[in-house]
Amino acid sequence: MKQFMQVMFALVMLVACTTPPAPPPALPTENMPTLIKIGVSSSAAAILPLLEETYLQQTPQAAYQFVVANNASLFADLDNNFLDAILVHHIPPKNGRYFNPVAIDGLVIITHPSNSVTDLTAAEVQAIFNGRITNWQAVGGADMPIMLLSREPGAGLRSLLRQQIMAEQPISPNTLLQTGNEAMVTAVANNPAAIGISSMSSVAQNNTVQMLMVDGRSATPTTTASQDYPLTTPLYFVAASAQEPTGELRNFLAWLQSDDGQAQIGQIYGRIR
Incomplete structure (x- = not known):
């Protein structure tokens, strides 16, 4: 009897070991986004x-x-x-x-909020970024050297600066390049002598920098939509x-x-x- 039970136990274990595993649960059939x-x-x-x-x-x-x-x-x-x-x-x-x-949107010229210069002509912007104007005093500001900032090669705003402002004039080799719009805004906000470029949408609600008027016109959603602001894009x-x-x-x-x-x-x- 004992031998019979051992044989039956061995057969049960053999069947258990050869039984295939249960299939995995079905995946949801609803469409993925x-x-x-x-x-x-x-x-x-x-x-x-x-x-x-x-x-x-x-x-x-x-x-x-x-x-x-x-x-x-x-x-x-x-x-x-x-x-x-x-x-x-x-x-x-x-x-x-x-x-x-x-x-x-608008290509905008930005400076530190403490800078007393609030308006530049397009010709003055060109002369600054070309390096022909190197001191804020030349455009009605304080007697301090201009720290010139621009975006890195490959940036869309750098291309717009060339097209809309620089024309055939090169950007000064003394320009400090900023990689990314956030880096540009931070660099200008941290230096009272700095000038740089950004987009209206990026800095209109940012009080760490100021947007300059260009040829007496400010960049706003209204003036860009009507293209009264000269550097719309x-x-x-x-x-x-x-x-x-x-x-x-x-x-x-x-x-x-x-x-x-x-x-x-x-x-x-x-x-x-």
Whole structure:
């Protein structure tokens, strides 16, 4: 009897060891959100909180990932299919991709708030960034050397400075380069003698720097929308190809240009409609 029980136990253990494991639980069948990757120029990053508070809350069917970088890096990422679209201030020549404006911004000249100079002509801005004017006293300010700051090569604002201000004049080799818009604003805020460039949307609500008038005109959402401010620049949506976007990416662009989207964007940008 004892031997019989031992045999039965061995057979039970053998069956238990050869029984296949239970299958894993079934995965949820509901659709996963579509991942949309959008690159944003560092000088346009002020649009991100507006999107997070509004559009992104309304689109659970899509998950948006934003990458902040300079123009050259963003266009390279488009070339390498790392991004679905970008939001930038400057489109290089021979772009070939689908693009559409979604807002009007302004290239602005910024200084430390303690600087008594509040207005420069476009010719004075050119002379400062070219290095022909090197002291604030020459433009009605205090007797102190100008600390000249500009953005790094590849930055959209640097390209706009060349196009809208410098024309054929080179930027001074004595310019201190700042990588990224945040670094630029911080550097100007920390030095009373500094002058630099930024975008209206980035610094309009920042009291650590002051935006100078150019030719007697201030940059505001109203003056950029009407283009009364002389250094206006669109904020462009640029797709990865020459084809008009479809699906969720098309919905995103449509919202940016809609009445609702423009009302939100108009808090810090000039509206396109």
